[in-house]
Amino acid sequence: QQQVKQSPQSLIVQKGGISIINCAYENTAFDYFPWYQQFPGKGPALLIAIRPDVSEKKEGRFTISFNKSAKQFSLHIMDSQPGDSATYFCAAREGKLTFGQGTILTVHP
């Protein structure tokens, strides 16, 4: 089964700090790597996404770093805010999306 391994399972950060979530994959046929944010009682919502021909993508406080040779990608949240507290999922696509296990982020004020 194709897998995307995500770490850590949970993360606690102080307001203003940097949150970093990592994902690793094995399937080199994956062609699209999105990150989703999910609040309790809501469905996941696309946060930011990257294609494997790009090493970094930044949108506001959110940055994806992509290392094709290591088959790893990560989400960095700069200046983390309490409103960022949510569950974050990485995913990878080969036709269909395969999701990581999720990271519960808590940002303390």
Next chain:
Amino acid sequence: EAGVAQSPRYKIIEKRQSVAFWCNPISGHATLYWYQQILGQGPKLLIQFQNNGVVDDSQLPKDRFSAERLKGVDSTLKIQPAKLEDSAVYLCASSSSRQGSSYEQYFGPGTRLTVT
């Protein structure tokens, strides 16, 4: 633009009973997905429709799960009979298939199923 609608939001049933979930995708979205999200895990694709045809149902437990998308718009997912391990949130998502679109999937709020 209205989002993906799902109903019911919550359902509690006993094992061996049947249950059905309904999804109305974003208007004009040709692709519809049903995911199962078990507590503490990421969503797992159950079935993908392109208009009213099935694209991928490789992870759908076909002995008890069925889904249909009549007329290529809304969709229903049915479980019969339910097992305890079916307790999960069932998410519906849709995406546009127009050329040049980002193929971004938009998720509904989900239906939380508890099987007792």
